[in-house]
Amino acid sequence: MTMIKLPDVIWGRPFPKITIDQKKCTVPFLCKKCLQICPTAVFHVARVMSREERLKEIDPRVDGNYVLFASRRDKCTVCNKCIEVCPVDAIKIEVPTAEHAKPEVKGKQWDA
Amino acid sequence: MCWLCDEFGDPQYGNGIWYLNPKNYARNMYKLRLPGEGLKGAEAGLETGARAGPTTEDLIQAMEKGDQAGYIKIQGELITREQGSQVIPLEDADRVLELCSPIGLIACICRKGVRAIDERNELEYTCMGMGPGMLKWERWPERYKGGVKFVNIDEAKEWNHEMDRRGFVHILMLFGAPFIGGFCQCDYPDCIALRGAIDFGIGPLKSHYIAEVDYDACNSCGICAERCQWGALKFEVTTGKANIDPFKCFGCGLCETGCPRGAIKLLPRKSVPALAEVWR
Numbered sequence: 001m002t003m004i005k006l007p008d009v010i011w012g013r014p015f016p017k018i019t020i021d022q023k024k025c026t027v028p029f030l031c032k033k034c035l036q037i038c039p040t041a042v043f044h045v046a047r048v049m050s051r052e053e054r055l056k057e058i059d060p061r062v063d064g065n066y067v068l069f070a071s072r073r074d075k076c077t078v079c080n081k082c083i084e085v086c087p088v089d090a091i092k093i094e095v096p097t098a099e100h101a102k103p104e105v106k107g108k109q110w111d112a
Numbered sequence: 113m114c115w116l117c118d119e120f121g122d123p124q125y126g127n128g129i130w131y132l133n134p135k136n137y138a139r140n141m142y143k144l145r146l147p148g149e150g151l152k153g154a155e156a157g158l159e160t161g162a163r164a165g166p167t168t169e170d171l172i173q174a175m176e177k178g179d180q181a182g183y184i185k186i187q188g189e190l191i192t193r194e195q196g197s198q199v200i201p202l203e204d205a206d207r208v209l210e211l212c213s214p215i216g217l218i219a220c221i222c223r224k225g226v227r228a229i230d231e232r233n234e235l236e237y238t239c240m241g242m243g244p245g246m247l248k249w250e251r252w253p254e255r256y257k258g259g260v261k262f263v264n265i266d267e268a269k270e271w272n273h274e275m276d277r278r279g280f281v282h283i284l285m286l287f288g289a290p291f292i293g294g295f296c297q298c299d300y301p302d303c304i305a306l307r308g309a310i311d312f313g314i315g316p317l318k319s320h321y322i323a324e325v326d327y328d329a330c331n332s333c334g335i336c337a338e339r340c341q342w343g344a345l346k347f348e349v350t351t352g353k354a355n356i357d358p359f360k361c362f363g364c365g366l367c368e369t370g371c372p373r374g375a376i377k378l379l380p381r382k383s384v385p386a387l388a389e390v391w392r
Contacts, residue, residue, distance in 0.1 A: 012178025023383035032228030
């Protein structure tokens with residue numbers, strides 16, 4: 001028998017959809033406003049490069065060298081602090097709809 | 113014993129604890145990779161996004177769907193792919209630092225990714241690389257931006273104690289098992305390893321210890337509760353004492369080192385029968 005540890009989360013809860021306009025958000029590693037204000041650390045900034053380029057040092061001031069991801073959207077509470085703080089208006093968050101959140105079987109929502 | 117001890121421990125050294133086996137720090141454990149060869153596993157890094165197979169995004173999607181069976185399958189695949197890492201308390205960290213060489217202080221890759229913390233010089237570094245792999249640091253100028261500060265054993269211990277004072281959890285990492293190559297100083301939610309353990313049930317194993325409060329010695333100051341990164345230690349209102357949930361405790365020992373009255377002790381995990389073989 002293998003021991004399994006399941007995380008302490010609400011199963012079946014639809015997560016907010018976060019979209020980042022990469023054309024507007026060009027130097028996230030320098031700006032870092034959303035990365036540092038998010039209470040649950042939803043965002044992640046990473047460099048994007050091919051395997052060959054991996055051995056090179058890159059300049060965070062050059063557009064597109066670092067890219068912002070909302071890699072932990074499961075932790076987003078839609079507090080919208082990132083949207084308020086973003087200087088280029090690059091972040092959009094769609095709240096999951098009530099329809100989406102509705103349990104499939106009445107009275108059994110916690111078994112979904 | 114945890115799987116790391118089963119695989120990499122030697123009964124001759126440190127009662128079979130994997131990180132007290134000097135062979136795991138030996139030079140011949142480090143694989144030479146020629147320029148142009150691909151990277152695999154954890155070495156492919158947090159930042160390339162080039163890892164094959166499932167990712168934590170797949171776990172997130174399974175949570176969203178409420179698909180626990182699917183989650184367990186993906187979780188199992190991710191765990192199988194892990195190189196291995198474990199939480200270790202400060203006292204064991206001191207013993208580790210006596211076994212490995214060279215020791216280099218470097219910038220933390222997790223804080224860089226999660227909070228865009230730009231550690232540029234040796235006074236700011238919050239991560240440690242160890243072993244002969246560090247001698248090749250110049251091949252990765254982006255990863256080791258600002259350079260590596262090589263330190264001796266005493267400096268390394270002093271630095272590690274300062275990290276402990278600040279409240280970071282110590283996590284020892286295998287890079288190209290059984291080669292021990294990294295020593296992380298972690299907090300939640302800025303550390304990918306801690307997030308893996310707490311949010312997804314993957315990543316570092318719990319330590320070989322569990323913390324326990326001596327209720328007679330505890331004077332309810334609450335310092336320990338501020339230091340717990342695992343949500344395992346809280347102030348129990350009814351009794352007015354610190355209370356540790358041993359099921360959530362990862363045995364990092366931060367509560368122990370922070371207690372000004374020595375009221376918290378680390379018990380060997382094997383002395384707590386119900387949790388002796390629980391590593392996650």
